[in-house]
Amino acid sequence: MAKIRGKSVWRHLPFACTIPAHDEWTDPRVIEGLRKEVHTGALAEIQRKFDGSSKLYLLHGRLESDEGGGRRRVVVTSKLRDYLRLENPNHRKALTRVLVSAHKFAVEILQYAKNPVPREERVCRYGCEMVETPEHVWLSCMGSEELVELRKELHQRLVALCSEDEVVMLMTLDNDPTVQFRVLMDLSQCVATLAEYAYGVEKILKKSPLARR
Structure with a gap:
């Protein structure tokens, strides 16, 4: 047998x-x-x-430092990522939910509504005409004053954490939130701050739940 x-x-x-x-x-x-x-x-x-997997699009193309600790960046399939080592469970879980599309943004949950909503119609709850994705809400949405203020605080902290070259690189990506998000996740010194921001954004979104469909 x-x-x-x-x-x-x-x-x-x-x-x-x-x-x-x-x-x-x-x-x-x-x-x-x-x-x-x-x-x-x-x-x-x-x-x-x-x-x-379309649900993992924010992690596609992720590069890690080579095993020898050199500056070469390589694809590593299996590894305990920086965001999974974060000590604060609320921050760690909030960021992980965003990265694996287990979140409450419209782009994800409205596809499971009683009457599924086409992707292009899953627009931002704050009145923007953009599809409500994590990267839109995190990096470019101007529809919530509380969100804008939290983002300003994030920018200040990221500038303090990043080198001048990294700041310039991020600024050149202002018109492409998805790529900008991926680049931010590649900066290990920023991961804890991004996770805290993810948790803060979650709390803001809960104050303005999406309308039932």
Whole structure:
């Protein structure tokens, strides 16, 4: 039975894998090679699904420092990200909800309304004509005075945390909130501040719930 189940497992792997011959299963070198092959294949499959998920668009293209601590930036599929190591659970959860589209912004929840709303009609609750995405509300919405004031505070803190070159780079992205958001998430020194901001924005949004559809 174990042999049959094993064959079934190999057949259902979502990636190609070299299966050792019957007399090779006791060879430690062969098994180690198989382990590495499965590990590499599994990471590639995870990355493929990650890149294909529209809900994870704010994390697409995410780069990390290489393992040697150098300045080279590389794609790392599996890693305990900076935002997952934050000590404040409210801030950590608020930011994670935004990054994985488990939030309460109109772009996400109105697609599950009794009468699903087309994406282009999931507009900002504060009267803007833009689709209410996290990056719109976070970085460009001017419809809430409380939100604008919180954003001003965020800008001041980010300027203090970033180098001059980083500030200039972020300013050049003012017209593309999605890319600007991704760049901000790549700046590890800013993650705790962004998570606190995510929590603050959540509290503001709760004061102006979306109309039922």
